Amino acid sequence: MTFRSPFRALVSCALLAAVAAGSAVAKDVPTTVKAVPHVRQMARHEKINERVKQGDIDLVFIGDSITQGWEGNGKDVWKKYYDKRNAANLGIGGDRTQHVLWRLENGNIDGISPKLAVLMIGTNNSNGNDNTAEEIGAGITAIVEKLRKELPEMKILILAIFPRGEKPSPQREKNAKASEIASKLADDEMVYYLDIGPNFLEEDKTLTREVMPDLLHLSPKGYEIWAESIEPHVAKLMGEQ
Template identity: 55%
Template structure:
């Protein structure tokens, strides 16, 4: 029988090699684990934008976000306005988009001087279109304890890029009819949609031409009893077909001077309606 003989030197070298190998592994394995733990996972591909269906200007709908759900800022403002309506203190309500909402910004001082005696409420939300205002007043903003003497409505400029003049006018008409149904005692001061211009020089544009058509249609809603149409667009300075930047800095929204023009222009009629 043949025996495999291993010298003591060979054995010693073998165990020495195994110790070094074990030591090396004990050092490298934790390091490898740390590296793996610190390596970020591949980023998930961004969710594709939800394609939102077109909204009709005369069909009530909330403003939607890019995720296909109601816009959170819109809903938060709406809920705030519903709370104000439930309190029942407001005697004068302004309904509209960012131009109306701006009474709380550039128009803050003018608002306090011109309307504070009427216990006013500003129900304006930036970016709103006719369908959004219609949805808001169908969902609590004119319910509860609120019983205003008058409502000031100016809406439609945000529809002008996509909808027809006839469609926008239908949306305004639906809002007026809803106000009348929910608050029959309230007089409605229906304002012509303000002029707008293009950057960089404020040149009156095609959207402005469309809004003139809208105004011509909604002017016929004036019945002299409950609905009063007022076009104050001519009060905003225009030279050579261009809007004045001191009044409309971006040729759409108003400066403090612009809000003063607005307040002065509706003041006499509003005083009459608030009696």
């Protein structure tokens, strides 16, 4: 028969309690704030890193496929508004907040000092029951905090998550709530917030395929609306006015 000393028993209980507490804490941390790579988009990630290594970047757009689309349906609008501003597109299709966090830790902002970052992220996190509005808001907050830490002289313009789907829906509501959480980050000194979503909508709050052909991604007209809507703010925050 084996006897355990009271001390060893106490230590064992303490260790088990610590492990249990650690597991509880881990479960409480939402996926939106845990930096992870988007493994199917590593080629795009490396392409962005190569652009960043070239330097001469005064403006960055950070986001998912809607941002990456500046190189597709938005290319002519980009050329009109942003080529002259030494802008870089840091958008990757399918990205969620956790993927952006990983990219910011793995080269996407290394060695550059932009004047302004335009951030629009979170819609992919809102799919199904993957994340709550609060979790998405926490992910956006983590990104802004990372940018503030690494590039303290850069201003940040947070855009509310764009509306999606033909009509108002629970998913739109979730994104709107997440955006409202993100809006509280604005101090109007280094961090700013802007909701241009209504500019994409009809009076009855519906989306047309003329603006978003698949009711999520933008058409050339949609990118024109985006650029026109933020232009006064971009000009001001980049010190052009």
